[in-house]
Amino acid sequence: MIRYILRRVVAAIPIGVIVTLGVYALVFAMPGDPLRELAGDKPIPAAVLAAKRAQFHLDDPFIVQYLLSMKDILTGNFGTTFAGADIADQLRLRIPVTLKLTLLANVFQWTFGLLFGIYAGFKRNGWIDRSLLLATLVLLAVPGLVAFFAAQFVFGVQLKWFPVSGVLDGFPTSYLLPSLVIGLLGFAGLARLMRTSIVETVNADFVKTARAKGLGEQRVLWRHILPNAMLPVVTFLGLDLAGMFGGAIITESIFNLPGLGQFMFQAIKLKEGGVVVLLSTLAFLSFILINLLVDLLYGILDPRVRHV
Amino acid sequence: MTATGEVLLKVDNLTVEFDTPRGPVRAVDGVSWQVRAGETLAILGESGSGKSVSTQALTGILEMPPGRIVSGTAEYRGADLIAMTTKERRKIVGDRITMVFQDSLSALNPVQSVGTQIAECYRVHRGLSKKDALKRAAEMLDQVRIPAAAKRARDYPHEFSGGMRQRVMLAMALALDPDVLIADEPTTALDVTVQAQILELIAELQAERDMGVVLITHDLGVVSDVADNVVVMYAGHVVERASTAAALDHPVHPYTEGLLGSMPSADLKGQELPTIPGTPPSLRSIPSGCAFRPRCPIAIEECAHDVPPLLTVAPGRDAACIRRTTLAEKEAV
Numbered sequence: 001m002i003r004y005i006l007r008r009v010v011a012a013i014p015i016g017v018i019v020t021l022g023v024y025a026l027v028f029a030m031p032g033d034p035l036r037e038l039a040g041d042k043p044i045p046a047a048v049l050a051a052k053r054a055q056f057h058l059d060d061p062f063i064v065q066y067l068l069s070m071k072d073i074l075t076g077n078f079g080t081t082f083a084g085a086d087i088a089d090q091l092r093l094r095i096p097v098t099l100k101l102t103l104l105a106n107v108f109q110w111t112f113g114l115l116f117g118i119y120a121g122f123k124r125n126g127w128i129d130r131s132l133l134l135a136t137l138v139l140l141a142v143p144g145l146v147a148f149f150a151a152q153f154v155f156g157v158q159l160k161w162f163p164v165s166g167v168l169d170g171f172p173t174s175y176l177l178p179s180l181v182i183g184l185l186g187f188a189g190l191a192r193l194m195r196t197s198i199v200e201t202v203n204a205d206f207v208k209t210a211r212a213k214g215l216g217e218q219r220v221l222w223r224h225i226l227p228n229a230m231l232p233v234v235t236f237l238g239l240d241l242a243g244m245f246g247g248a249i250i251t252e253s254i255f256n257l258p259g260l261g262q263f264m265f266q267a268i269k270l271k272e273g274g275v276v277v278l279l280s281t282l283a284f285l286s287f288i289l290i291n292l293l294v295d296l297l298y299g300i301l302d303p304r305v306r307h308v
Numbered sequence: 309m310t311a312t313g314e315v316l317l318k319v320d321n322l323t324v325e326f327d328t329p330r331g332p333v334r335a336v337d338g339v340s341w342q343v344r345a346g347e348t349l350a351i352l353g354e355s356g357s358g359k360s361v362s363t364q365a366l367t368g369i370l371e372m373p374p375g376r377i378v379s380g381t382a383e384y385r386g387a388d389l390i391a392m393t394t395k396e397r398r399k400i401v402g403d404r405i406t407m408v409f410q411d412s413l414s415a416l417n418p419v420q421s422v423g424t425q426i427a428e429c430y431r432v433h434r435g436l437s438k439k440d441a442l443k444r445a446a447e448m449l450d451q452v453r454i455p456a457a458a459k460r461a462r463d464y465p466h467e468f469s470g471g472m473r474q475r476v477m478l479a480m481a482l483a484l485d486p487d488v489l490i491a492d493e494p495t496t497a498l499d500v501t502v503q504a505q506i507l508e509l510i511a512e513l514q515a516e517r518d519m520g521v522v523l524i525t526h527d528l529g530v531v532s533d534v535a536d537n538v539v540v541m542y543a544g545h546v547v548e549r550a551s552t553a554a555a556l557d558h559p560v561h562p563y564t565e566g567l568l569g570s571m572p573s574a575d576l577k578g579q580e581l582p583t584i585p586g587t588p589p590s591l592r593s594i595p596s597g598c599a600f601r602p603r604c605p606i607a608i609e610e611c612a613h614d615v616p617p618l619l620t621v622a623p624g625r626d627a628a629c630i631r632r633t634t635l636a637e638k639e640a641v
Contacts, residue, residue: 203371205414211369212409213480214402215432223428227419302419303464 005292012288016281023280024066027273034058034082034271056082056274069274073281082272090263091282097167098259101182101251102244104175108183109190109240114233116187117194121229122221124199132195136188144185144247148254151181165256178255182247186240194233201229231302238294242287313345314385316520317405317488322380322390324358324365327373333591336362337544339380340618343488343520348511350523350535350552352567354588358544359524363490366390367401384488403433406481410493412473416465422449422476423461429483448479452509471502475509482513488520495530507534528571532556537624540564543589543599546618549626560627562604598629606631 035044035052052058057065072079078087120129155177156164162177163169172179201207202225210224248261256262260279267275299305324336336358343349353359364370366382366389382389384400401407409415417425426448427441436444442461449457452475465473474494481489491510495503511534514521523535531538531552538555540548540563548561559565566584576582586603595601597612604611610630618626619633627633 205409205411206417208364208369209407209409209415209477209480210417212367212402212407213429213432214398214400215428216398219432223420224417228417231419303421304418304466 005296008292008295009288016284016288019284020070020277020281021066024069024273024277025062027268027271027276028062028065030268030271032271052082065273066277069277072274073278078278079274081267081275082270087275087278091260094258094260094263097257098245098248098252098261100171101175101179101248101257101259102241104172104179105182105186105244106241108179109186112183112187113190114194117191117233118198118226120191121195121198121202129195132188132191136192139185139188142185144250145254147181147185148178148251151177152254165254167257174257178251178257182244182251190233190236190240193236194229197229197232198225201225204228227301231298234294234298234301238291241290241294245283245286313347313518313520315342315344316385317522318342318381318383319362319366320381320383322362322366322382323378324361324370325376325378327376330592332376334378334594335375335544335591336365339539339541339544339546341539341546341549343522345487345520346514346518347537348514348521348523348535350525350531350538351541352525352528352531352538353541354526356543356588356591357541359541360492363407363492363522363524367405367407367490368394368397369401369407399433402429403484404486405488405490406484406486408474408477408481408489408491408494410496412470412477412497413465415477416473418465421462421464422468422480426461426476426480426483429480433484445479445483448483449476451513452476452479452482454479470498471505474498474502474506478506478509478513482517485517486519488522489514490522490524492524493526494523496525496527503530504533510534528556528567540567543594544591545599545615545628546626547600547628549618551624554622554625560621560625560632561600561629562606562632563600566603 034056035049035058057068060068071077076088078091080086081090116128116132120126120132123129152164155161163174167174206228207220207224210220215223245261248259249265250261251257252259252261253265260282264276264279266272267279319342320340322336322339323334325332325334339358339362341349341351351359351362361370361375365372365375365377368389377390380390384405387400389397389400389405416422423442423445426445427436427438430436430441430444431438434441446458446461449461454460454472454475460468465476468476474497477494481491489510494510495506498506507530510521510523513519523530525531535552538548538550538552539546540555540561542563548555548559548564550560555564556568559568563584569582570584572581584603589595589599589602595612597610597614598604598607598616601607601611608631616628616630616633618628620626621633
């Protein structure tokens with residue numbers, strides 16, 4: 001088991017290098033001068049500009065800039081943003097915001113997804129099942145941006161059920177609306193997957209065996225059908241959790257939540273390669289970690305893929 | 309032929325239909341048979357002849373809908389399994405009547421250890437503690453000759469070979485000492501040598517327990533090896549019912565005759581193997597009268613008129629063929 005984990009971690013290193021290098025190159029290739037972006041229309045004294053450029057190594061060749069950034073990240077010496085904020089402080093403030101948003105959104109998505117999926121799987125062609133299919137099509141067709149702005153306007157501005165934006169109302173009030181929208185946009189796909197998986201499993205031979213053993217329906221459901229039907233859903237869980245950070249960039253910007261996504265958005269706008277790469281590395285590490293956890297969980301659930 | 313044992317399971321006039329978008333399809337039509345303690349009854353037929361559907365219907369594991377029991381009774385020691393509630397039936401099916409299926413890899417839960425799956429029988433039907441149930445499960449695995457049973461009880465189905473897995477299925481089915489074992493093609497997926505071992509094991513355990521065995525198969529060789537009596541099914545109907553020896557030596561129904569004729573044997577070496585011409589009818593378009601009529605070498609015009617009734621041609625011998633039953637009656641006179 002330990003060897004398996006180590007192997008996975010070691011295998012992640014070259015991928016990490018490629019990902020960070022690629023991200024850094026993309027930021028580097030973006031047009032415009034970062035410091036001029038920051039200053040806006042105001043003229044900057046040449047001496048200040050030169051000092052700043054030297055501080056952030058902006059005149060060095062691309063590969064040197066990249067290596068210096070990576071050195072800073074690996075030594076935990078994150079430095080400051082172009083605007084002068086301490087990056088380590090920023091991370092301390094922002095990581096909890098993103099975690100709260102992501103986790104709450106997942107709670108909604110998984111609750112709706114599993115409940116509807118399991119119900120529809122057992123009551124095939126019932127009205128819940130049929131409306132779920134319709135809801136899936138509608139939800140998949142609605143772009144996230146439209147849904148976020150529409151929800152913000154209807155439930156925040158008009159009905160005033162939720163705060164419009166910001167985190168002044170704390171957890172969970174400030175996070176409810178964005179989480180609900182993310183959860184609703186994502187639950188339908190999950191519910192369909194769960195439903196299909198159950199439909200496939202209820203017809204399996206071992207379910208027939210379980211019935212032939214004279215087991216009650218509840219036992220057949222909990223001991224035989226669900227543990228098998230959950231397997232494809234667990235794989236989905238890993239991919240989905242990992243994708244949440246990408247979604248956070250849009251959501252946090254729209255709802256003005258000071259999390260990592262918003263930080264990333266600002267950094268990209270300012271061409272702050274160091275910050276973008278730092279956040280990408282963080283996202284990458286969490287991706288690797290979540291995938292590893294999901295694989296380990298899968299091994300526990302399914303003995304056929306157990307790693308020794 | 310053991311005619312002495314108590315009748316354990318008696319199926320009478322069982323008819324099962326499936327509802328399909330294009331109307332109902334009759335998979336089992338007026339089937340009757342019985343099995344006594346210590347007896348092995350083989351239900352012989354091609355795929356689609358309704359042999360599995362009939363047993364799945366009476367044990368209540370048939371998916372209903374689309375399946376539907378139209379008529380008939382299935383009495384276990386006088387209690388009709390079909391009329392009773394699901395709750396009552398669960399006390400009998402899984403405890404007194406148990407089943408073994410063909411494909412042991414898909415018939416066992418892939419994410420539970422085999423020990424747990426066997427122990428579940430003791431937990432649910434006998435209320436044993438987890439520890440005791442697992443201990444009994446290991447003993448059961450030992451009884452079906454699985455080496456190092458206590459250790460292997462912790463293994464998962466995919467870690468066993470096909471033959472060993474079928475033994476696990478048997479251990480699970482026999483865990484509660486049932487009165488009737490319904491084995492649905494238990495050896496079809498296995499190598500011939502392993503097949504013989506499994507059949508021997510079933511026979512041995514049957515003798516120990518005086519159990520009735522209903523063996524569903526399409527393999528005449530299996531029937532001749534182990535069955536006391538045989539019920540031959542064709543297109544949902546029972547076409548012949550006899551002791552195995554009688555059916556194999558002097559088949560009455562032309563279908564049984566055809567099956568016997570198409571069995572490879574040493575005498576036929578070098579010759580082309582005879583087959584029954586044509587294919588079994590689709591259940592959607594069963595021919596009028598006798599369903600076997602279009603493939604039958606001795607069919608006459610009258611065969612198309614009515615479904616031939618199952619008539620007794622000799623003590624313990626029934627056949628559904630107007631050509632043969634009238635012939636036999638004439639001979640008997």
